[in-house]
Amino acid sequence: MATIYDVAKLAKVSPMTVSRVINQKGAISESTKLKVEKAIEELNYIPNISARSLISKSTKIISLLITDISNPFFTKVARGAEDKAMQLGYQVIFSNSDEDVEKESRYIQMLLESRVDGVLMAPSGDHSKKNVQKLIQNRIPFVILDREIEGLPSDIVLGNSHEGTRKLMDHLIIQGHKKIALINGPSYISTARERKQAYMESLQFAGIQIDESLLFETDYKQQTENNITDKLLELPSHQKPTAIFAANNFIAANMMKKLTERGIDVPNDVAFVCFDDFDSFSNLHSFLTVAAQPAYDLGYMGVQMLVDKIEGNSNLDNRRIVLPPEIKIRQSSTRYKNE
Amino acid sequence: MATIYDVAKLAKVSPMTVSRVINQKGAISESTKLKVEKAIEELNYIPNISARSLISKSTKIISLLITDISNPFFTKVARGAEDKAMQLGYQVIFSNSDEDVEKESRYIQMLLESRVDGVLMAPSGDHSKKNVQKLIQNRIPFVILDREIEGLPSDIVLGNSHEGTRKLMDHLIIQGHKKIALINGPSYISTARERKQAYMESLQFAGIQIDESLLFETDYKQQTENNITDKLLELPSHQKPTAIFAANNFIAANMMKKLTERGIDVPNDVAFVCFDDFDSFSNLHSFLTVAAQPAYDLGYMGVQMLVDKIEGNSNLDNRRIVLPPEIKIRQSSTRYKNE
DNA sequence: CTGTTAGCGCCTTCAC
DNA sequence: GTGAAGGCGCTAACAG
Numbered sequence: 001m002a003t004i005y006d007v008a009k010l011a012k013v014s015p016m017t018v019s020r021v022i023n024q025k026g027a028i029s030e031s032t033k034l035k036v037e038k039a040i041e042e043l044n045y046i047p048n049i050s051a052r053s054l055i056s057k058s059t060k061i062i063s064l065l066i067t068d069i070s071n072p073f074f075t076k077v078a079r080g081a082e083d084k085a086m087q088l089g090y091q092v093i094f095s096n097s098d099e100d101v102e103k104e105s106r107y108i109q110m111l112l113e114s115r116v117d118g119v120l121m122a123p124s125g126d127h128s129k130k131n132v133q134k135l136i137q138n139r140i141p142f143v144i145l146d147r148e149i150e151g152l153p154s155d156i157v158l159g160n161s162h163e164g165t166r167k168l169m170d171h172l173i174i175q176g177h178k179k180i181a182l183i184n185g186p187s188y189i190s191t192a193r194e195r196k197q198a199y200m201e202s203l204q205f206a207g208i209q210i211d212e213s214l215l216f217e218t219d220y221k222q223q224t225e226n227n228i229t230d231k232l233l234e235l236p237s238h239q240k241p242t243a244i245f246a247a248n249n250f251i252a253a254n255m256m257k258k259l260t261e262r263g264i265d266v267p268n269d270v271a272f273v274c275f276d277d278f279d280s281f282s283n284l285h286s287f288l289t290v291a292a293q294p295a296y297d298l299g300y301m302g303v304q305m306l307v308d309k310i311e312g313n314s315n316l317d318n319r320r321i322v323l324p325p326e327i328k329i330r331q332s333s334t335r336y337k338n339e
Numbered sequence: 340m341a342t343i344y345d346v347a348k349l350a351k352v353s354p355m356t357v358s359r360v361i362n363q364k365g366a367i368s369e370s371t372k373l374k375v376e377k378a379i380e381e382l383n384y385i386p387n388i389s390a391r392s393l394i395s396k397s398t399k400i401i402s403l404l405i406t407d408i409s410n411p412f413f414t415k416v417a418r419g420a421e422d423k424a425m426q427l428g429y430q431v432i433f434s435n436s437d438e439d440v441e442k443e444s445r446y447i448q449m450l451l452e453s454r455v456d457g458v459l460m461a462p463s464g465d466h467s468k469k470n471v472q473k474l475i476q477n478r479i480p481f482v483i484l485d486r487e488i489e490g491l492p493s494d495i496v497l498g499n500s501h502e503g504t505r506k507l508m509d510h511l512i513i514q515g516h517k518k519i520a521l522i523n524g525p526s527y528i529s530t531a532r533e534r535k536q537a538y539m540e541s542l543q544f545a546g547i548q549i550d551e552s553l554l555f556e557t558d559y560k561q562q563t564e565n566n567i568t569d570k571l572l573e574l575p576s577h578q579k580p581t582a583i584f585a586a587n588n589f590i591a592a593n594m595m596k597k598l599t600e601r602g603i604d605v606p607n608d609v610a611f612v613c614f615d616d617f618d619s620f621s622n623l624h625s626f627l628t629v630a631a632q633p634a635y636d637l638g639y640m641g642v643q644m645l646v647d648k649i650e651g652n653s654n655l656d657n658r659r660i661v662l663p664p665e666i667k668i669r670q671s672s673t674r675y676k677n678e
Numbered sequence: 679c680t681g682t683t684a685g686c687g688c689c690t691t692c693a694c
Numbered sequence: 695g696t697g698a699a700g701g702c703g704c705t706a707a708c709a710g
Contacts, residue, residue, distance in 0.1 A: 044477070095431075
């Protein structure tokens with residue numbers, strides 16, 4: 001592969017001049033510029049980013065570290081991130097932590113070795129703190145995505161869990177639901193904590209007694225099977241929920257499947273709402289009442305914020321972008337209205 | 340950030356010795372090895388891949404160039420690719436061409452500048468040839484994914500469009516369908532060509548006359564709206580299809596939506612089958628009869644093949660892995676059987 | 679406006 | 695077993 005030396009030789013100028021043409025720096029006469037461009041063309045010269053990085057300390061690569069690209073939420077985040085990155089001249093390396101801190105840790109190591117310019121990261125949970133601290137220690141700019149890490153303030157872009165939960169809950173409560181089960185994510189993930197808190201708040205505000213037996217905790221992963229549905233069904237009828245609140249889309253999908261298997265009809269036997277929307281061509285998409293997070297925008301704005309930081313356009317610390325969810329009222333929760 | 344010089348100084352050895360310890364090359368006494376490792380630890384030394392790349396000509400980064408990560412098919416491909424890459428010590432840069440050659444071309448340029456070790460690429464179509472030739476010209480190892488480029492033999496990993504189509508068609512024909520509409524992708528994409536050919540073949544084999552008015556061409560993109568459904572509905576009743584074959588999941592989803600809007604019932608008014616499966620929590624997933632491509636495996640094996648090539652483990656050219664689709668017979672095409 | 683020198687961090691080659 | 699010199703491809707800093 002041709003280097004600037006080859007180009008310089010062919011164009012009969014110094015390598016430095018070639019460099020200047022490539023980077024459009026300094027003043028160059030039109031004639032030499034043309035000569036150089038011709039030589040570049042002829043040799044099919046392509047600059048070597050590695051060499052440039054050695055000097056500039058910049059790779060023009062950012063890392064998108066998420067838990068699972070298969071989660072439609074993160075798929076959209078990824079798409080938004082890539083679009084914005086491309087627009088700003090960055091490339092995106094992506095990694096899936098699978099909600100596993102150790103895996104996350106290995107990726108962080110690789111990222112550091114690659115000298116990525118920055119990291120946009122959805123932490124696997126509060127225990128990701130040590131991984132993030134490694135970024136801080138190495139002065140890698142980063143923006144946290146979707147989930148806060150307890151006791152670690154930082155630049156962050158996330159959806160408003162509190163608002164989304166309150167609105168979904170109010171929607172249920174207004175319809176007369178009092179026994180609402182919460183199937184939540186793990187308490188070491190901030191979104192789960194916030195959703196639980198808002199859930200409690202909604203009930204208290206409405207003067208509804210909280211029933212601990214309606215609170216469940218599982219995880220946000222797609223694969224996770226749980227028997228919460230069975231447990232709900234086993235409750236004595238005066239305790240059985242009339243509505244279910246699932247804390248994310250995977251939980252919702254799994255529970256909906258189980259409910260169908262058990263012959264429970266939504267919304268006639270039980271109302272159902274959840275956080276996160278589904279693929280536009282999923283039937284759950286047009287059926288479930290959800291608090292849809294602006295996933296694409298989270299990725300898009302996350303990269304925006306990150307690049308601002310990388311390029312020093314912003315000297316603010318701990319910026320916080322909280323995007324409101326969009327509540328989409330659909331069939332799964334509208335039994336009362338329909339009848 | 341610490342360099343090998345810093346480590347060398349602290350460990351009181353030469354930089355070369357440090358390098359040897361890091362790369363486990365040559366013979367080093369246990370004692371100096373320990374000294375060096377301690378210094379590395381203490382300084383939190385992290386090797387600089389850019390510097391290494393300059394010499395080794397290897398970045399340990401591969402590129403995954405697909406059309407759209409939002410397409411569940413490619414989401415799974417991406418997941419498979421990343422898993423395998425991680426396992427082999429590579430990182431993955433991903434890009435979305437949106438089926439646009441020019442965008443693809445810009446990405447190729449960026450990839451070349453980054454000196455990625457190889458490219459796994461789903462071409463936007465036959466016109467991607469010029470982009471792929473740029474890879475060849477620059478001797479970047481690559482593996483083509485999902486779609487062949489006319490007149491450009493290469494290493495390739497793809498699903499068996501012919502087999503999938505034949506099986507879906509036979510399934511329809513056996514049930515007595517004779518008027519089967521084909522809603523195909525663009526003819527400049529190999530999978531569309533193959534699916535059409537197999538469609539024709541199936542009909543001919545069954546002695547069914549081909550009706551050109553049942554053949555449609557649109558594109559594979561999610562956003563594309565088409566009025567094919569309307570056209571089908573406007574056909575005189577003796578020509579109206581009793582079954583619809585959609586050539587990919589996006590086409591299927593769009594058409595299903597339109598059919599629902601028009602009050603057409605699947606499968607009672609018309610049977611429906613398509614290529615590509617849906618998200619496991621999509622309701623179309625448990626409803627539509629599909630030829631599911633092993634998307635995860637395509638990505639996984641694609642990376643496998645690519646890394647083989649990069650690392651020179653294989654001197655074979657134009658290797659071809661064709662993975663069979665899995666036919667999933669579901670409600671959308673089983674009217675006859677159910678009644 | 680253009681060229682020279684030096685060095686980014688690492689590794690190959692050759693000494694010792 | 696260890697070290698010194700040189701260079702990968704590029705650009706910052708200085709000269710002219």
